Structure formats: structure tokens, C-alpha cells
Amino acid sequence: MKKINILLSATSISLLLLSGCAQVQRIDPNNDNGAQVMGLDYRDFNEAAGKAVQSMLKSPALDKKDGGRYVLAISDVKNDTMQHIDTDQLIKKIRIELLNSGKVFVTTAIGSKGNVDAMNKQTRELSENENFKQSSVAKKGTLIAPDMSLSGKILQRNIGIDKDKQQVEYYFMLTLTDIKTGFGVWEGETFIGKRGSAKSVAW
Amino acid sequence: MKKTGLVFILTILLFLAACASKSYVKFVDNSIDRQIEIKDVKKRVLENGFTQIQVDGINKTDKYILFKYRVVWEDKDGFEIKSLATNWSDFSAYKNANFRINIISPSKKAVEYQLYINKD
Numbered sequence: 423m424k425k426i427n428i429l430l431s432a433t434s435i436s437l438l439l440l441s442g443c444a445q446v447q448r449i450d451p452n453n454d455n456g457a458q459v460m461g462l463d464y465r466d467f468n469e470a471a472g473k474a475v476q477s478m479l480k481s482p483a484l485d486k487k488d489g490g491r492y493v494l495a496i497s498d499v500k501n502d503t504m505q506h507i508d509t510d511q512l513i514k515k516i517r518i519e520l521l522n523s524g525k526v527f528v529t530t531a532i533g534s535k536g537n538v539d540a541m542n543k544q545t546r547e548l549s550e551n552e553n554f555k556q557s558s559v560a561k562k563g564t565l566i567a568p569d570m571s572l573s574g575k576i577l578q579r580n581i582g583i584d585k586d587k588q589q590v591e592y593y594f595m596l597t598l599t600d601i602k603t604g605f606g607v608w609e610g611e612t613f614i615g616k617r618g619s620a621k622s623v624a625w
Numbered sequence: 626m627k628k629t630g631l632v633f634i635l636t637i638l639l640f641l642a643a644c645a646s647k648s649y650v651k652f653v654d655n656s657i658d659r660q661i662e663i664k665d666v667k668k669r670v671l672e673n674g675f676t677q678i679q680v681d682g683i684n685k686t687d688k689y690i691l692f693k694y695r696v697v698w699e700d701k702d703g704f705e706i707k708s709l710a711t712n713w714s715d716f717s718a719y720k721n722a723n724f725r726i727n728i729i730s731p732s733k734k735a736v737e738y739q740l741y742i743n744k745d
Contacts, residue, residue, distance in 0.1 A: 472709035
């Protein structure tokens with residue numbers, strides 16, 4: 423009997439160890455045929471950012487008359503979903519694409535929390551620090567104020583279809599505002615909808 | 626005789642000009658050409674210097690099909706310009722109907738493209 427107990431324990435431990443060694447699969451973002459999830463994943467952010475950028479580039483809103491670049495500030499992008507999302511997952515992709523397009527400069531001197539680089543302010547406080555060569559310290563009045571502001575929100579709606587199924591709707595809503603006039607010069611909305619088991623958790 | 630020679634040279638020049646273009650639309654899976662057909666591909670440079678391409682096609686089948694496409698952009702020297710367009714995007718092809726894909730280049734430097742179409 424004692425022998426059987428030892429054998430059973432050894433088998434259980436081996437099984438536990440084996441399950442711990444279950445193969446981990448790395449995602450290939452270039453060819454990801456993995457199952458869809460009810461929550462938002464990187465594929466959804468790629469799609470929403472790609473559509474927003476295409477729409478912005480097609481609109482004349484970012485075409486400066488003299489062919490130069492506008493200065494863009496990133497304002498608040500609200501996460502109005504039930505998920506813990508850092509909206510930078512969306513905004514960072516848009517920022518990179520717009521910067522690379524040559525149509526804008528993105529300022530980090532002013533904007534929403536997370537989009538401001540504190541060094542802009544801190545380095546200017548060095549003007550009274552004699553350890554620093556004063557000619558290398560950024561002077562007052564050199565920061566450029568933004569012409570445009572990008573704001574928006576990500577909205578989620580959960581709708582029960584029946585006791586087994588649910589529908590989750592996501593809306594990526596963005597607005598580009600001309601700061602001088604306060605006019606919204608571009609607006610974009612991307613819808614991503616998912617239908618699946620009511621047991622799936624979308625937060 | 627002279628006329629034949631001229632036609633031959635013109636044909637060769639046209640062929641070379643076609644080969645010089647690095648832009649194209651390609652089906653990833655060859656079986657797709659039984660379902661859709663590309664009718665026309667237009668390319669233009671907009672006033673702001675960005676390149677726009679428009680692909681017109683038709684779904685030859687009796688069913689709605691969801692496809693996906695991705696675009697690889699290159700500069701004039703053939704170097705790839707990274708952009709979100711290299712990710713797959715869905716497009717709908719309704720049964721027995723035309724479809725259209727319209728894309729703007731990610732920057733003024735992007736002048737050549739390779740557009741790939743695949744099943745979703």
C-alpha cells in the first residue's frame with residue numbers, strides 16, 4: 423500500500439512538472455492566426471491606428487499651406503472601457519506614423535499626462551546652476567506652442583444576446599482640433615465588434 | 626522594313642519601362658484569382674506630394690468574401706519605408722460586385738508599392 427502511495431505521489435509530481443513545462447508559443451505579429459479574444463488585443467489597436475492615420479493623411483487637415491509641419495500636442499484620450507488599457511497603445515502608433523509622414527512635429531512640452539517629457543522644464547531650470555555651461559542650456563522662449571491637438575476616447579458597450587452569447591462593441595473616437603480656432607478639423611471613428619461566449623470576460 | 630524596326634524598338638522600350646516599375650498588386654494565394662479579379666490599378670501624386678493608389682476589382686462569386694491586404698512602401702531607391710500599412714487590413718468583397726481599395730502613402734518619400742491580397 424505504501425508503495426502504491428509513493429508511486430501515485432511521484433506520478434502526480436511528474437504531471438505537475440510537465441504541465442509547468444507546457445510549450446509557450448511566441449506570437450508572430452506578421453502572420454497571427456490566433457483565436458480572437460473578446461477584449462482588445464494588439465491586432466485591434468493596429469487596425470484602429472492604421473485606419474485613423476489613413477483617414478488623417480487623406481484629409482487636408484494636416485496640409486500646411488507653406489508645405490511645412492504643424493506642431494501637434496497629444497491631449498486626453500479617455501479609456502471608457504471596462505479594461506485596463508493604456509491608451510498609449512493606440513496613440514503611440516498614431517504619433518509614430520504622423521511624425522514619420524513629415525506632416526507634423528509632436529510636442530512633448532505640453533499635453534496630457536504621459537505625453538509630456540519633464541526634461542523640457544527641468545533642463546530650463548539649469549539656467550541658475552553654475553555647474554552647467556550656460557550657453558548649452560535651453561533659453562527661455564524657445565519652446566514652440568502647438569497648432570493642433572489630438573484627443574479622443576475608446577468606448578466599450580456590452581450587449582447580451584442570450585444567456586450564452588454576448589456582443590461587445592468598441593469605438594475608437596479621435597478628434598483633431600485647430601487650437602487657434604478651437605474647430606475640430608478632423609474626426610475619426612473606428613468600430614470593432616466581437617460576438618462570443620457570454621462566459622468570456624471583456625475586461 | 627524601317628517601320629518594322631521602329632515598332633520592334635518601341636515594343637522593347639515599353640517592355641523595359643514596365644519592368645522598371647517596382648510597384649505591383651499580387652495575390653498571396655493563387656486560388657484567389659478564381660474568386661476576384663483586379664480590373665484596374667491607378668496611381669497618382671497628390672498636391673501635397675503624397676502618393677495615392679486605387680485598386681478596382683470584382684468579386685466573381687455568388688458569395689460575400691472577406692479578404693485582407695497589406696502594402697509595403699518603398700522610397701525611390703527601393704528601400705522599405707516602415708508603416709502601419711504593412712499590417713494586414715480587412716476589406717469586403719460583396720457577391721458579384723465591384724470592390725475598391727484606396728490607400729495613401731505614409732510619406733512623400735514612399736513612391737513605389739507592393740500590395741498583397743490574401744484570404745482572411
